[in-house]
Amino acid sequence: MTPIKKPSSKDKSFTTKESPIGIFDSGIGGLTVVKSVMNALPNEHIIYFGDTARVPYGIKSTDTIRQYALQITDFLLRKNVKILLIACNSVAAAAQKEIKTRCGNIPVLDVIEAGAQAAVAQSSHTGQIGVIGTLATIGSGAYDQALKKLNYEARVYSRACPLLVPLAEEGWIDNLVAIETLKTYLAEFSNIKLDSLILGCTHYPLFKESIRKVLGDDLTIIDSADSIAVMAREHLDSQNRRNDVSKGKFDCYVSDKPQRFKNLAERFLGHKLNRVKIVTLDG
Numbered sequence: 001m002t003p004i005k006k007p008s009s010k011d012k013s014f015t016t017k018e019s020p021i022g023i024f025d026s027g028i029g030g031l032t033v034v035k036s037v038m039n040a041l042p043n044e045h046i047i048y049f050g051d052t053a054r055v056p057y058g059i060k061s062t063d064t065i066r067q068y069a070l071q072i073t074d075f076l077l078r079k080n081v082k083i084l085l086i087a088c089n090s091v092a093a094a095a096q097k098e099i100k101t102r103c104g105n106i107p108v109l110d111v112i113e114a115g116a117q118a119a120v121a122q123s124s125h126t127g128q129i130g131v132i133g134t135l136a137t138i139g140s141g142a143y144d145q146a147l148k149k150l151n152y153e154a155r156v157y158s159r160a161c162p163l164l165v166p167l168a169e170e171g172w173i174d175n176l177v178a179i180e181t182l183k184t185y186l187a188e189f190s191n192i193k194l195d196s197l198i199l200g201c202t203h204y205p206l207f208k209e210s211i212r213k214v215l216g217d218d219l220t221i222i223d224s225a226d227s228i229a230v231m232a233r234e235h236l237d238s239q240n241r242r243n244d245v246s247k248g249k250f251d252c253y254v255s256d257k258p259q260r261f262k263n264l265a266e267r268f269l270g271h272k273l274n275r276v277k278i279v280t281l282d283g
């Protein structure tokens with residue numbers, strides 16, 4: 001295992017169009033973002049980090065999530081990423097500001113901003129928006145703030161669903177246990193006429209079909225993975241930083257159990273991966 005050193009001021013980034021896009025999450029959830037970015041930006045080199053040794057983040061304190069997130073940010077900055085995508089709502093809720101400061105002139109996009117923008121753009125009937133996420137994300141009120149900033153009139157109904165992350169990490173996304181868990185968590189939404197439901201955790205798109213089974217087809221489900229991929233493409237285009245030369249490439253790092261991650265990731269992304277490498281984050 002390679003220990004990771006803190007970047008020094010000498011590491012000042014010089015990035016080009018061919019430099020990679022950095023994406024990270026606590027575990028496999030961020031692969032939903034990877035999949036969308038691969039579709040939206042097929043020529044890019046993506047470097048992904050999943051903190052499999054310390055998942056789940058959503059039940060941890062803000063200070064702990066912040067500390068982990070900055071360690072990962074440092075790792076990806078050392079890989080010379082040209083843009084960083086926070087593919088974890090719990091991190092975005094706890095540490096978005098600190099990550100932006102650490103990144104300096106490297107742009108940082110996050111799934112909360114992306115999800116809120118998509119929800120407001122698509123909610124035109126009742127103005128009632130549901131949000132589901134981890135305890136950390138829902139407890140932070142980050143979605144309420146982001147949505148109210150974009151539309152002061154929006155009415156936001158939030159629900160933490162802490163059991164969904166371990167179920168997703170286990171691959172239990174559509175069996176009886178998953179359906180019954182969703183029914184229990186989502187029961188309170190059945191009496192509210194929601195315009196849209198934001199999947200405020202990047203693990204949750206894995207349950208999209210099961211959520212439809214429970215809540216029906218009328219509801220617009222907002223998957224911030226697609227929204228952040230579009231935001232990333234627009235941002236790179238506006239700066240003329242899109243990689244239009246190379247063939248897409250994907251490098252994957254985790255902090256524990258690389259083989260297990262590789263198996264799950266290949267199943268989810270639908271193609272074979274190169275070796276998933278293991279790294280130790282030591283602050």
Ligand code: DGL
Nearest residue numbers: 029056057058089090202
């Ligand atoms: N996928 C993450 C999120 O978007 C974190 C889940 C967790 O580690 O609890 O919040």
